[in-house]
Amino acid sequence: MAHEITKERRAALVRLSAQIGVTFSELSLLDEALTHPSYTNEAKDAVPHNERLEFLGDAVLELASSTYLYAQYPECSEGELTKMRASLVQSETLARLARRLHLGSYLRLGRGELHNGGADRQNNLENAFEAVIGAVYLDGGWEAAQDYVTRQLASEVLSVERTHVARDYKTALQEHIQQKRHVSIVYELTGETGPDHDKRFTTRVLISGQPMGEGTGRSKKEAEQQAAAAALAEIIN
Known part of the structure; x- marks a missing residue:
């Protein structure tokens, strides 16, 4: 259901929609996408936030890419x-694209989140x-969303040729130490954060029982x- 938007906010959203090359029939969808x-x-008032649209946009992004x-x-x-x-849609890439579109300056944030640098948080x-992808999909349908995603990812696709595919680091680690006898590699889940639709997992790798690296995804x-x-990186350096 559409919600009311102030004149100033509407003007800002119109500027943004022109910048990203999408004309919205229902501008409140874009407003919702940018509400933390x-x-x-x-x-x-009952202002909707962007978690549901993020959930939808994630699925559209995966299919479009x-x-x-x-x-x-x-x-x-x-x-x-x-x-x-995976290289195209990783967190760092999407945050970089968001910065390129200056989405942070249009994000509506709570006072605490804003004070703590939330407008530029990855x-x-x-x-x-x-x-925003979810909003484009709901407003304009699959073709509009696919076109939008393709345009946004175009510059990134150039660096994702077959010879530049993200490395399989687990295999590389295994190959690096496989010549050593009696060396074990174990991956241990150490934490989970976030809601069910937006989980972040933290894992550490132990080599012969010694922690050698930690990662989040x-x-x-x-x-x-x-x-x-x-x-x-720790072993080689």
Whole structure:
């Protein structure tokens, strides 16, 4: 359901929609996509926040990026396409794209979150980027959302050629130490944060019982890869 938007906020959102190349029939969707839960918690009126749109946008992003890569790289295997997609939609990439669009300056944040640098926090920017995708999808449908995602990822795709696929750090770590006998590698989940639809997992890798690296990701597999990368950096350096 659409909610009321002030004249000043509407003008700002119109400028942003022109900047990102999307015309919204329902501008309140874009407003919702850029409203952090901390703002809603402090607001006196029932202002919706962006968690539901982020959930939807995450799914649209995965399908749109998968569709693009499938068509763009017909020679790549399923495993290669999966790694390429992971490189495209990782948290750092989405936050960087959000900064390029200046989404942080349009985010509505609670006083505490704003004071603590929430407008440039990676997690907030990543979620806002995905929420905007969700808003574009609800407002304009699949074709509009696919076009928007493709345009936003275009500059990143150039660096995700087959020879630049994200490394499998777990395999690289295994290969690096496999010549040593009686050396074990164990990945241990040490923490989980966030709601069910936006979990963050923290994992550490132990080599022969000694902790050698820690990583965080949106899945256990991603966290393990980051932990393996940290261990490799520690061993090599």
